[in-house]
Amino acid sequence: MLVLASSSPRRASLLRERGYVFERVKASVSEELAEGIPPEIGVRQLAVRKAEAGLAEWLELGGNKLDLVLGADTMVVLDSTILGKPASPLEAEEILQRLSGRTHAVLTGVALISGSGKIVADVVETIVNFRRLGADEIKEYVATGEPMDKAGAYGIQGEAKKFVTAIQGSLTNVIGLPMEYLSEQLRAWGIEQTNIASREVDNGLSAFEGFTGGTSAP
Numbered sequence: 001m002l003v004l005a006s007s008s009p010r011r012a013s014l015l016r017e018r019g020y021v022f023e024r025v026k027a028s029v030s031e032e033l034a035e036g037i038p039p040e041i042g043v044r045q046l047a048v049r050k051a052e053a054g055l056a057e058w059l060e061l062g063g064n065k066l067d068l069v070l071g072a073d074t075m076v077v078l079d080s081t082i083l084g085k086p087a088s089p090l091e092a093e094e095i096l097q098r099l100s101g102r103t104h105a106v107l108t109g110v111a112l113i114s115g116s117g118k119i120v121a122d123v124v125e126t127i128v129n130f131r132r133l134g135a136d137e138i139k140e141y142v143a144t145g146e147p148m149d150k151a152g153a154y155g156i157q158g159e160a161k162k163f164v165t166a167i168q169g170s171l172t173n174v175i176g177l178p179m180e181y182l183s184e185q186l187r188a189w190g191i192e193q194t195n196i197a198s199r200e201v202d203n204g205l206s207a208f209e210g211f212t213g214g215t216s217a218p
């Protein structure tokens, strides 16, 4: 049995759309990191923290020790600086101004852990290029509310798609889970997709079909 330790609706959709059957628990953890920690270490640490908290909660609910708990954390990194979720619309504008006309990295830490003591944790990176953004379009975008619960103050699967000129690497990694990497890991743990038909569901990503891993514009 797979258990997703996350309250992110995006992570649940990504798994569901690929036909995984899973349970969900909350991953309530402090997202504080040591000052100056390298982003790739920090993002892995948070993924492990979430998976461990999820496992504790799952076992408390009566879950089996052999069940596999998945925790993840996504960060946007520009010039070695972590750009988290904006605390206010003004901060969202500031973050988007910084990303304007630049290339940044999106890191997702993924941790898989079971009560039997097995743990695998990795970090997957996607590189994203933004075109130059005007002050008015940033304001308009922030007013949609879309940036507020997202690392780096944007959602590539939503309105912010139009800001992106190229990506290198996994698109789903930017949205919260690197599905190509994760499918391989889950297979190794004996967890397979069970309902491939549900992959046909339109997830709003069709404009990006064939776009991942390349460098062309959407």
Ligand SMILES: Cc1cn([C@H]2C[C@H](O)[C@@H](COP(=O)(O)OP(=O)(O)OP(=O)(O)O)O2)c(=O)[nH]c1=O
Binding pocket: 005, 006, 007, 008, 010, 011, 027, 050, 072, 073, 074, 075, 076, 106, 149, 150, 151, 152, 154, 155, 156, 157, 174, 175, 176
């Ligand atoms: C950059 C980017 C981030 N995001 C989202 C993915 C993550 O949900 C969120 C980063 O926050 P996270 O702290 O990784 O996750 P979360 O708080 O949403 O959920 P939980 O900790 O319970 O698992 O930003 C997008 O949806 N689209 C994007 O383009």
